[in-house]
Amino acid sequence: MLEIKNLHVKLAEGDKVILNGVDLVVNAGEVHAIMGPNGSGKSTLSYVLSGRDGYEVTEGSATLDGVDLLEIEPEARAAAGLFLAFQYPVEIPGVGNMTFLRTAVNAQRKARGEAEMSAGDFLKLVREKARTLKIDAEMLKRPVNVGFSGGEKKRNEILQMAMLEPKMCILDETDSGLDVDAMKLVSDGVNALRDAGRAFLVITHYQRLLDHIKPDVVHIMAGGRIVKSGGPDLALEVERNGYAGILAEVA
Ligand code: ADP
Numbered sequence: 001m002l003e004i005k006n007l008h009v010k011l012a013e014g015d016k017v018i019l020n021g022v023d024l025v026v027n028a029g030e031v032h033a034i035m036g037p038n039g040s041g042k043s044t045l046s047y048v049l050s051g052r053d054g055y056e057v058t059e060g061s062a063t064l065d066g067v068d069l070l071e072i073e074p075e076a077r078a079a080a081g082l083f084l085a086f087q088y089p090v091e092i093p094g095v096g097n098m099t100f101l102r103t104a105v106n107a108q109r110k111a112r113g114e115a116e117m118s119a120g121d122f123l124k125l126v127r128e129k130a131r132t133l134k135i136d137a138e139m140l141k142r143p144v145n146v147g148f149s150g151g152e153k154k155r156n157e158i159l160q161m162a163m164l165e166p167k168m169c170i171l172d173e174t175d176s177g178l179d180v181d182a183m184k185l186v187s188d189g190v191n192a193l194r195d196a197g198r199a200f201l202v203i204t205h206y207q208r209l210l211d212h213i214k215p216d217v218v219h220i221m222a223g224g225r226i227v228k229s230g231g232p233d234l235a236l237e238v239e240r241n242g243y244a245g246i247l248a249e250v251a
């Protein structure tokens with residue numbers, strides 16, 4: 001589903017290189033986790049895939065179901081089925097959460113050549129999904145993420161994901177800042193979306209998230225590359241021994 005080959009990325013301004021040849025294949029139905037020390041390029045990878053400004057791809061490719069992501073606008077990437085839950089969710093003052101969700105859902109449907117969802121169907125769906133994430137009606141009415149706690153913002157990201165039903169979901173440290181109950185809610189939300197036609201890339205620092213969202217493959221990223229891949233045991237090894245041992249081994 002997602003195929004990244006030899007991806008090299010630098011900052012658009014200046015010549016700081018951040019990604020140094022990332023190779024990654026995520027098949028439909030799979031959950032891959034990316035772990036790695038701070039500053040290794042995990043967030044940058046998710047930004048570049050989703051099309052954020054400020055980065056320049058100098059080499060390599062990234063495709064989603066054969067669609068060249070790097071050649072199309074962020075909106076088209078979303079329409080192609082890519083979704084990024086941000087490490088730092090953005091506040092959008094003046095735009096109601098519900099209005100935002102409805103606009104996003106209908107833009108997605110339009111891009112796919114489907115009819116708009118009726119107001120009634122939308123309301124029913126959003127209430128149902130919000131309930132499972134314990135997002136109350138008042139939070140749906142407030143401006144997007146404005147004044148939300150860290151945990152509420154992360155749950156709101158998962159609500160967006162649940163409403164958009166993307167094919168390829170990237171979660172960047174969705175667990176950071178969550179207490180155990182919120183982590184369970186978020187994990188349950190993600191697990192409810194696991195499906196043979198959908199794949200997940202879960203960026204996390206902590207093995208504990210992977211107790212809830214069981215990955216098929218775990219990758220370690222360091223210095224802008226994936227330096228080691230393995231099964232769920234690799235995350236346990238990181239938890240026990242930190243990154244030092246793995247980094248020394250691959251150096
Ligand atoms: P991670 O998510 O693994 O912690 P990031 O992708 O956020 O890592 O960052 C990788 C490296 O690139 C870090 O050294 C970070 O400081 C640097 N970096 C990323 N974006 C920028 C930017 N816009 N300006 C300057 N440095 C950046």
Ligand code: MG
Nearest residue numbers: 037038039043
């Ligand atoms: Mg970081």
Ligand code: MG
Nearest residue numbers: 042043044087
């Ligand atoms: Mg990061």
